[in-house]
Amino acid sequence: MNEQFKLMNERRKEGKLCDFKVVVEGEEIPVHRLVLDSASEYFRCMFSSEMKEKNEQSCEANGLTTNGVKLAIDFMYGEDLMLDIENVVEVLQVCDMWQLQAGVAQCKEFLAGNLNEEQSVLFRRLATVYEIPELAQKCNVVIIREAASLVNEEEISELSKDDMIDILHTFSENIELVPNTRDMWRLCRTWSRSKPKDDEEFSMCEVIQNFPVGNFDWINFRNLVWQDLHVSECSLCRVYSAHEMLDARTNRNTLSIQNCLFVKQLAKRYKHAMEGVVDEYIITRHRVLFTHPDFVRVEEEDLRRYIEGIDKECSPEQFSGLIAWLKHVPARQEAFPRIFHEDSDWCADTRFLTTIRCLNSNLGWLVTENEVHYIKNLAEQYQCYNVLAALNIFVAVHFIHFSKSDMFTSLPVEDVTKYISLAEGCPEEEIWVAATRWIEHDKDNRAKHFPDLLEALHLENLSADFIHETVCKYPLVKECSACTNIIIFSNLRRMGKQMEKLTHRVDKLEKR
Incomplete structure (x- = not known):
């Protein structure tokens, strides 16, 4: 430190010979005009211009802190600038305002050398x-x-x-x-x-x-960027982010079953060359796509290509995926006959979708009650009789399962009678329970149909004990002479079957 500055600094700290004061946060700090003038361009201009402070004995250091001002004044008197994380911002602010370039440089150096996460x-x-x-x-x-x-x-x-x-x-x-x-x-x-x-x-x-959205994988891009509320509402952001992502990932190595339908949708929407890459990828994996959640967003022209590529062994999951596609947008119901009708102009191979083999899978799969109801209504609306025939057999095969659903109790009598008559191979006792359940659901209006249901039942396959203890004691049977006659004739048929079996056994014994 210069000896003269050192001496003046000592006098300043003693409060002697000071001819100016810096007022900060209400505190007056005595200083020498000469030191301020020689160290700071800011004060040099103040003391040499027509500013009011030129002839006054003090100035206000507005917006600065007492600690920062004191450290800066010490620095102007030749002391080392004592910086730490707590005061560096305050000191930098003072040094910058007072144009203490050496002080600013030290603050910048300190900031760069003490950078941390906090x-x-x-x-x-x-x-x-x-x-x-x-x-x-x-x-x-x-x-x-x-x-x-x-x-x-x-x-x-x-x-x-x-x-x-x-x-x-x-x-x-x-x-x-x-x-x-x-x-x-x-x-x-x-x-x-x-x-x-x-x-x-x-x-x-x-x-x-x-x-750089291109650094996302497709799944994170869709979940974080594409589905972001702002991006979804800003067409400019969607266009920019879509093109950035497509441009960054233009090869099939970035595709997977999980993302290919989304990429297809994006590329098609923005007419990007990536669409051809996706199509090539999908062609070899189209069977799996029917089970993917994004499948419901496929457009009809693409759906047709995917269906035409499937062989005749349609899986249950693919069939359910197709129904989900139809139900996703109400207007798609109009596509039902184009897909299912036997006279449709779609590829002939798509008729596998209407075969009994598809509906009556050997994989233990069941179309849900809602799907059956949905398909049945559309098949009737668009006169797809081949679909209705498949559904009838499907429900008959799985009659016991569907007879316990709410859908069954809402069916018209014609359908219930048809399903009961077709339900061969099911335990007759459970068919009887299903028939009476349908009646009891709205007994006042359905009692008149009971003879028709009883006629459809294969009563001759019931045991004599079940007929005597359950059927004959059912109130509607006791009240209806027609029902009594049906039971009598069923007993005769059962006896006839028993006689046929007995005769057959006698013939075999005689031949021995």
Whole structure:
């Protein structure tokens, strides 16, 4: 320290010979005009111009802190600048205002050498305010690397739009800094949502146009970017992000069963060359697609190609996927006859969809009651009698299962009678229970149909004990002479069958 400055500093601390005061936060700090004039361009201009402080004995240090001002004054008197994490911002603010270039340089050097995760956002803001590009770049790297832990930090909202864009540029050039691109996306989304409502949309558009979305895999792109509320409502963001993603992943190695339908939808929508790559991929794997959740979004022209590519052994899952496709959009019901009608102009091989083999799978699969009801209504509406025939046999084969459903109790008598008559191979006792359940559901209006149901039942296959203990004691049987006659004739048929069996056994014995 210069001896003269050292002596003046001692006098200052003793409060002697001081001819000026700096007032900060209500405290008066005595100083020498000469020292301030020689060390600071700010004070030199103040004392040499026509500013009011030229002839006054003090000046206000508005917006500065007492600690920062005292450390800066010590520095002007030749003392070392005592910096730490707690005071560096205060000192930098004073040095910058008072144009203490050496002090500013020391503060910048200290900031760059003491950067850490906790201070990274604050230091990044300082780098912008005080134009420290080296520090800004270092902060960018730390913020990107620690994106996952910074997502929930409130101070991230204090970054400006230019700060965030600069951070994204660094991210694009050093993508390896973040192990997971999702963390950086969430950080950007947190930042944009912190903005006032009027600025949020603009801020998010800026993020989208600078974010390297091509580094996502397809699943994360769809879940995080494409389904983001802002992106879904902003056509510009959708176009930009879609093209960025498609351009970045133009080979079939990036495709999978989980993402190919989404990629197909995206490429087709934006007329991108990736559509041909996806089509080639799908052709060899189309059977599996019917079971994928995204299958319901396939357009009809693509659906037709996928159906034509399936062999005649349609799986139950594929059939259910096709029904789900029809039900997803009500207007698609019009496609039902084009797919199912036996005279449809679709490929002849698609008729496998209407065969009994498809509906009566040997895989233990059952169409749900809702699907049966849905298919039945459409088949009747569009007169697809081949589908109705398949459904009738399907329900008959699985009669016991469907007889316990709510759908069964809502069927008209014609369908119930038909299903009962076709339900061969089912235990007759359970068929009887199903018939009486249908009657009891609306007994007042359905009692008159009971003789028809009884006629459809194969009563001769019931045991004599069941007929005597259950059938004959059913109230509607006792009240109806027609029902009694049906039972009598069924007993005669059973006796006739028994006689035939007995005669056959006698003939075999005689031949021996």
